[in-house]
Amino acid sequence: MTRPCTAVSPSLGHHAARIPIALPAADRRRLECRGRAGHTGVKRRPEQGSERLIPRGHKGGVSVRVTVIGCSGSFPGPDSPASSYLIEAEGYALVLDLGNGALGSLQRFRSLYEIDAVCISHLHADHCLDLCGYWVARTYRPNGPAPRIPVHGPEDTARRMAQAYDLDPEPGMSGAFDFRTLRRGPYEIGPFRVTTALMPHPVEAYAFRIEYGGRTLAYSGDTGASETLIELARDADLFLCEASFLEGPGLPPGLHLTGREAGEHAARAGAGRLVLTHLVPWNDADVSLKEARDSGYEGPIDLAEVGARYTL
Numbered sequence: 001m002t003r004p005c006t007a008v009s010p011s012l013g014h015h016a017a018r019i020p021i022a023l024p025a026a027d028r029r030r031l032e033c034r035g036r037a038g039h040t041g042v043k044r045r046p047e048q049g050s051e052r053l054i055p056r057g058h059k060g061g062v063s064v065r066v067t068v069i070g071c072s073g074s075f076p077g078p079d080s081p082a083s084s085y086l087i088e089a090e091g092y093a094l095v096l097d098l099g100n101g102a103l104g105s106l107q108r109f110r111s112l113y114e115i116d117a118v119c120i121s122h123l124h125a126d127h128c129l130d131l132c133g134y135w136v137a138r139t140y141r142p143n144g145p146a147p148r149i150p151v152h153g154p155e156d157t158a159r160r161m162a163q164a165y166d167l168d169p170e171p172g173m174s175g176a177f178d179f180r181t182l183r184r185g186p187y188e189i190g191p192f193r194v195t196t197a198l199m200p201h202p203v204e205a206y207a208f209r210i211e212y213g214g215r216t217l218a219y220s221g222d223t224g225a226s227e228t229l230i231e232l233a234r235d236a237d238l239f240l241c242e243a244s245f246l247e248g249p250g251l252p253p254g255l256h257l258t259g260r261e262a263g264e265h266a267a268r269a270g271a272g273r274l275v276l277t278h279l280v281p282w283n284d285a286d287v288s289l290k291e292a293r294d295s296g297y298e299g300p301i302d303l304a305e306v307g308a309r310y311t312l
């Protein structure tokens with residue numbers, strides 16, 4: 001097991017780690033009121049707030065910051081957009097997945113025009129659909145189009161996204177996005193060393209290993225049980241692993257993981273910290289958490305929440 005990354009003061013314990021770290025109580029209240037009162041009139045600036053984080057075993061120098069932008073599985077939930085994560089190091093910002101609803105949440109943490117690259121794990125809507133809105137935001141910005149940024153995705157991402165917005169395939173979204181087909185790697189995206197692996201899922205779907213300065217993030221994307229995922233997540237400081245299913249009879253193979261399976265994958269990988277994500281709104285997330293805790297994995301386990309921020 002490697003050095004754990006740290007999300008909160010150790011004294012808060014695991015349960016407290018579920019508090020959305022970068023979302024102060026006042027902001028939570030504003031969000032709760034928003035549905036009733038429309039927008040709050042408060043001009044939001046990207047939130048900075050990692051001040052409450054106290055990295056353990058980290059003596060300064062290089063670090064990777066991981067922010068949960070959206071963690072709802074399969075479709076947005078009342079408290080979260082679909083999948084999206086912001087990965088930052090050396091001022092470089094990589095967005096990992098941009099599922100439906102994530103574009104709004106992202107703006108709370110970083111300007112849309114200070115994103116350097118996007119990676120898309122697969123072309124299910126809950127992982128890629130907000131590229132549509134992002135194309136509009138970059139293409140029709142009032143003070144001129146934003147520069148193209150690379151979008152790394154599965155084969156055919158450019159055509160599929162053009163189709164999603166009802167654009168001609170040529171040029172499609174290529175004025176805003178420099179589409180590149182994901183490779184196994186490892187290869188460089190900004191300061192990050194990125195390795196991908198194909199996962200069992202009904203469509204071409206990738207998991208990621210993202211390394212920087214000796215720190216490692218692993219992200220499962222959507223996947224069924226996979227030995228390859230265990231290898232990809234080997235000794236990761238932080239393992240963002242999907243837990244879409246609850247334990248029960250008749251679960252389809254090659255689709256998603258349960259909390260127990262996520263815990264077992266994390267244990268076998270030797271991951272330092274497990275964050276359960278892709279939590280489907282119709283499930284009780286606390287059951288997923290219990291399954292993971294009962295799996296034999298002995299490291300800290302959190303449920304992903306919007307605004308939770310981890311410094312590796």
Ligand SMILES: [Zn+2]
Nearest residue numbers: 074124126222
């Ligand atoms: Zn999904």
Ligand SMILES: [Zn+2]
Nearest residue numbers: 122124201222
């Ligand atoms: Zn999927």
